[in-house]
Amino acid sequence: xxxxxxxxxxxxxxxxxxxxxxxxxxxxxxxxxxxxxxxxxxxxxxxxxxxxxxxxxxxxxxxxxxxxxxxxxxxxxxxxxxxxxxxxxxxxxxxxxxxxxxxxxxxxxxxxxxxxxxxxxxxxxxxxxxxxxxxxxxxxxxxxxxxxxxxxxxxxxxxxxxxxxxxxxxxxxxxxxxxxxxxxxxxxxxxxxxxxxxxxxxxxxxxxxxxxxxxxxxxxxxxxxxxxxxxxxxxxxxxxxxxxxxxxxxxxxxxxxxxxxxxxxxxxxxxxxxxxxxxxxxxxxxxxxxxxxxxxxxxxxxxxxxxxxxxxxxxxxxxxxxxxxxxxxxxxxxxxxxxxxxxxxxxxxxxxxxxxxxxxxxxxxxxxxxxxxxxxxxxxxxxxxxxxxxxxxxxxxxxxxxxxxxxxxxxxxxxxxxxxxxxxxxxxxxxxxxxxxxxx
Ligand code: UDX
Numbered sequence: 129x130x131x132x133x134x135x136x137x138x139x140x141x142x143x144x145x146x147x148x149x150x151x152x153x154x155x156x157x158x159x160x161x162x163x164x165x166x167x168x169x170x171x172x173x174x175x176x177x178x179x180x181x182x183x184x185x186x187x188x189x190x191x192x193x194x195x196x197x198x199x200x201x202x203x204x205x206x207x208x209x210x211x212x213x214x215x216x217x218x219x220x221x222x223x224x225x226x227x228x229x230x231x232x233x234x235x236x237x238x239x240x241x242x243x244x245x246x247x248x249x250x251x252x253x254x255x256x257x258x259x260x261x262x263x264x265x266x267x268x269x270x271x272x273x274x275x276x277x278x279x280x281x282x283x284x285x286x287x288x289x290x291x292x293x294x295x296x297x298x299x300x301x302x303x304x305x306x307x308x309x310x311x312x313x314x315x316x317x318x319x320x321x322x323x324x325x326x327x328x329x330x331x332x333x334x335x336x337x338x339x340x341x342x343x344x345x346x347x348x349x350x351x352x353x354x355x356x357x358x359x360x361x362x363x364x365x366x367x368x369x370x371x372x373x374x375x376x377x378x379x380x381x382x383x384x385x386x387x388x389x390x391x392x393x394x395x396x397x398x399x400x401x402x403x404x405x406x407x408x409x410x411x412x413x414x415x416x417x418x419x420x421x422x423x424x425x426x427x428x429x430x431x432x433x434x435x436x437x438x439x440x441x442x443x444x445x446x447x448x449x450x451x452x453x454x455x456x457x458x459x460x461x462x463x464x465x466x467x468x469x470x471x472x473x474x475x476x477x478x479x480x481x482x483x484x485x486x487x488x489x490x491x492x493x494x495x496x497x498x499x500x501x502x503x504x505x506x507x508x509x510x511x512x513x514x515x516x517x518x519x520x521x522x523x524x525x526x527x528x529x530x531x532x533x534x535x536x537x538x539x540x541x542x543x544x545x546x547x548x549x550x551x552x553x554x555x556x557x558x559x560x561x562x563x564x565x566x567x568x
Contacts, residue, residue, distance in 0.1 A: 143214030223392030258323035271303030276330035282449030297326025348551025358551030435469030440495030443506025458505035
């Protein structure tokens with residue numbers, strides 16, 4: 129296809145990535161946001177979110193004239209051939225997705241959408257949303273297409289431009305194919321289907337990933353109790369092509385802006401049609417239990433009681449490469465530590481400012497000063513390069529609880545400290561070093 133005229137509503141990490149990447153594929157894109165100050169910054173190429181490659185793509189789009197930013201949706205959609213909805217769909221009451229932002233946009237643009245223009249859902253929306261949008265629009269000349277994103281924060285641009293697959297669903301198959309064709313320059317298989325199936329692909333995929341992680345975290349716990357090493361266990365599992373090597377790293381629990389809300393939403397959706405998705409509910413429970421186990425491990429590392437213990441935390445973001453604190457397991461763990469009376473000092477290379485229940489510092493060595501234990505909660509590479517001998521000197525205690533199995537246990541041990549990972553023998557007990565554990 130040649131160049132299409134596209135409006136993208138919402139300039140969060142999904143919307144902005146979608147807009148900038150579609151412009152880079154040659155389409156004419158207008159991005160819309162309700163936040164006028166943000167639009168003004170974007171219009172001069174200033175990107176607030178930490179997303180590698182995004183600022184460059186936005187600048188290029190602005191200079192080629194293929195990308196522009198405006199405040200009002202009505203003007204932006206007036207001559208569009210496709211309108212992407214990239215507004216937030218947060219977790220609402222009872223765990224179901226809150227669609228108010230989507231509904232507000234539809235309400236705003238319904239009467240100005242040109243005939244034949246496709247309305248395309250990009251943010252994760254519950255199964256049945258395409259139908260709901262059709263009902264709200266009340267127009268038979270506007271096809272509604274589900275085209276879920278599979279973008280990970282921190283690699284969104286590269287995920288968009290090198291996708292594993294493009295999924296498009298609509299009852300109007302011509303409209304679905306038109307949307308699939310927007311991506312023809314990307315070499316990826318497309319699944320063109322009905323709207324409900326496309327909507328469900330996104331939930332089914334994200335919930336599968338969440339279950340995989342809960343499973344790995346539970347197996348890591350089993351490793352500790354049985355004296356096995358999760359690094360070897362996941363290496364052995366990962367070579368099985370049916371399982372795959374990715375998403376097999378244990379951690380303090382899965383978090384972020386997607387997996388927690390999507391798992392709750394799918395449990396709700398299932399319930400609404402009379403199905404008890406107990407498998408998924410168990411994965412959610414396991415994720416809560418994982419945080420409890422991490423806190424118990426930290427308590428054990430400081431002699432059993434957290435009250436008055438000084439805990440130095442490395443990492444607050446829900447994963448490395450982002451400054452996103454939404455549903456970050458690190459925040460749940462630090463809140464639990466504080467609730468047990470621990471004094472928490474935390475450092476994250478991408479997070480500053482004030483946070484409740486802790487002192488946030490801007491130097492990793494400050495968290496170590498007089499700490500009874502150090503806890504790694506986000507897998508930032510720079511933590512691997514810290515000077516552990518110096519840390520051993522300035523610490524009060526000697527435990528390093530590495531909930532991401534990130535650090536080199538030998539380096540910690542050589543500094544005279546005790547390394548405690550997840551599902552791995554303590555440093556000093558016949559630890560096998562497997563490269564896989566680090567790449568995983
Ligand atoms: C996720 C999906 O991957 C993406 O397809 C979807 O569009 C949005 O949600 P994201 O939220 O950016 O992306 O995070 P992701 O990289 O998937 O990680 C999710 C959570 O799992 C994080 O808390 C991460 O630390 C954790 N994780 C991931 C592990 O604990 N171990 C792993 O091996 C992988």
